[in-house]
Amino acid sequence: MKLTGREKSELFFEGVVTVILLLLLNLSIVVLINSTIAHNPGLQSGIFQIKRSITIGPNNYQLWSYENIFIGLMLIADGFVLYWRLIRRYKQMQLRHIISELHYIAAGHFDHRIDFNLTGDTQRVVESVNALVDSAIHSMDEEREIERSKDALITNVSHDIRTPLTSIIGYLGLIENKQYQSEEDLIKYAHIAYLKATQMKSLVEDLFEYTKSRQTETPLAINRLNLTAMLEQLAASFELEANKKHLKIEVESGTQPIYIEADAEKLGRVFSNLITNAFKYGTGAKNVVLQAEQRGEEVVIHVTNDGQRIPAESLGRLFERFYRVEESRSKATGGSGLGLAIAQSIVDHHGGYIYAQSDDEQTSFVIHLPVKHDHPLTKKQSDMIN
Template identity: 70%
Template sequence: MKLTGREKTELFLEGIVTVVLLLMLNLSIIILINESILTNPGLRDGIFIIKKSIVIGPDHYHLWSWENIFIALMLIFDAAVVYWRLIRRYHQMQLRHIISELHYIANGHLDHRIGFKFKGNTQSVVESINALVESVIKSMDEERAIENSKDELITNVSHDLRTPLTSILGYLGLIQDKQYNSEADLLKYTEIAYLKAKQMKSLVDNLFEYTKVKQTGTPLSINRIDLSQMMEQLVASFELEAKKSGLQISAQGTDKPMHIEADAEKLGRVFNNLISNAIKYGKGGHHIYLACKTGRPGEAVIHVSNDGPKIPKKSLNQIFERFYRVDESRNKDTGGSGLGLAIAQSIIDLHGGYIAVTSDDKLTTFAIHLPFKYGDKLSRPKQDQEPQIAK
């Protein structure tokens, strides 16, 4: 920290005033001591005896001039006092500069940091202040992100609800106004309104599920489940639906039991979402592969893969965001609510695991990493590249 000219002058005057006061104090003390010795013969004789009894070195030198010794000690004391006063004032100036920097930051210059380098506790204070500013800015950014996220959520939900609601009102309006030519038209209108109502209910259910699993402290019903058996059940459940879409679903690595502690119902929701997406967006492919295996120590890895069209690279980092759709379409005929993968990720987070996704011309693979024991938490590798399952 560089001192200003005014501060240097202030330090200099502080030193001069301190020296003058100390010299006056020293002179006063010497005069008082001499006056006491001259007016008190007993004291004078006692000092003489002390001088005579004190010897220094092998040659037995006597201390006859006590005034010189006293003055030397006083000078050492004076130097210590002057140093202490100047250092104290210098620290006050440092504090004044730090406070000035704080006022500058508080006036809205949040990108500014205190760049002074000090020693000892003062440097710790500066580092703590900079860390506090960083924390405040991070909290403000997170709060803005939350507000933007809420606005985006309201916008997306409003849009997704308004579209089918408009259709429902339109067709029910036609029915109410008797603007249909036959009973077949009436049945057609009611069927469309019913399908749109189911679409709205599905969105509301997904939204409710998403908000529920995103809440901290969401209760889980933890049981010991066999992943291998769950994979076989999933294959049986989706076999007919996959076949209708020209896909064959199969499971590998299920010949031996693999037990983990998890919420079976919520994990089922995760796999249902992933397999449903694989059926919906895997058109053009022929296979959906499920596999479970042991990963790193204490970790189970479940792969849900399909050989359909690959996911664009730019979409891989956004695919788990709520309401995100790879086709950037809000048409419910081509895309779902956009909440399925966000729900899946939230459920896996609750279990202490994570989901990774890779996609190339051969396979698109969602890899679910789960700890064997509930309560453990897995760390995501910095560069998580999931190996594709060889076929």
């Protein structure tokens, strides 16, 4: 920290004033002591005896003089006082500079940091202030991101609801105004309106489920469950739909059942979303495989299909809300865009993590879950290389 010319002058005058005051104090003390000794013969005799008893060398050279010793001690004390006064004033100037920097930051210069290199507690104050500013800026950025996220959520939900709602109103309007030629047209219009209403209901349910999954304070119903049996039941429940799409769905989990601690309902929603996702977007797929294996204190589950590859630039965005790979956005397959975001939130809430891998041979959604719910996992970057 550099001192200004005015501050240097302040330090200089502080030193001069302190020296003058100390000299006056020393002179007053010397006068008082000499006056006391002069009026006390016994004290004079005692000092004389002490002076004679302290000698140096074979010639009994007398070095001691109470005046010299007293003056020496007073000079040492004066030096400490002068040093203390100057250091105290210097630290006050440092504090003044720190306060000035804080006012500068508070005025809106949030990218500014105090770059003083000080010592002791003052340096710790500077580091604490910088850390506090960093934390405040981070919190402000998070709040802005949350606001942007809310705005995007409202925009996307409004768009996805408005589209089917427009169709519903349009076809019901045709029915209301009797603008149909036959009963077949009436049934057709009502059926289309019903399908669009069902699409809206699915979006609202997904949005509600996503909101619930994001609320980390909502407790999970943790129980010990047989993961192998769950995957087999899910495969059986999707078998009819798989046959309609000319797909084969199967489970691979070894001969021994795998047990984990988890919320069965929430975890079932994750696998259902991933299987549904494979059915909708696994263009050209013939097989969907649910594979589970235990690796020490974690369980790894793959939901794999052998369909069209997901572009590399889309893999990192699959779990964003409302994100869809552009090639898959169609009236036939376009869902709410919340399925994978819901899956990620639930897996995170269980202390695990999820990611996607895709190549020309197959696309896999990989889930890592802890065997014990109270032992959350740490993401391994080596596992997540696509």
